[in-house]
Amino acid sequence: xxxxDETKPSxxxxxxxxxxxxxWSGDPVSPDSLTIYRDQVVGFCNPECRDKFDxxxxxxxxxxxxx
Numbered sequence: 001x002x003x004x005d006e007t008k009p010s011x012x013x014x015x016x017x018x019x020x021x022x023x024w025s026g027d028p029v030s031p032d033s034l035t036i037y038r039d040q041v042v043g044f045c046n047p048e049c050r051d052k053f054d055x056x057x058x059x060x061x062x063x064x065x066x067x
Contacts, residue, residue: 012036017043024049 012034020029022045029043033050036042037057044050 012041014043016041019043021045022049024052 014029014031014034017029017034018040019042021027022029022033022043025045027045030045031043033044033047034041035044035050035054037053042053044053
């Protein structure tokens with residue numbers, strides 16, 4: 001998988017974020033807590049929630065054979 005400029009962390013933008021509230025906590029999304037999921041920008045309320053999502057996504061992808 002090739003990473004384009006749009007998917008690099010420095011290119012993440014709150015304006016491109018799909019959601020306004022964190023899927024874990026329900027709190028508003030923070031600009032410093034964005035990630036890419038299936039080529040879309042997804043936001044979280046803080047870096048801890050974002051990192052929790054990234055870890056879960058990695059674990060599930062391994063389980064289904066999508067490293």
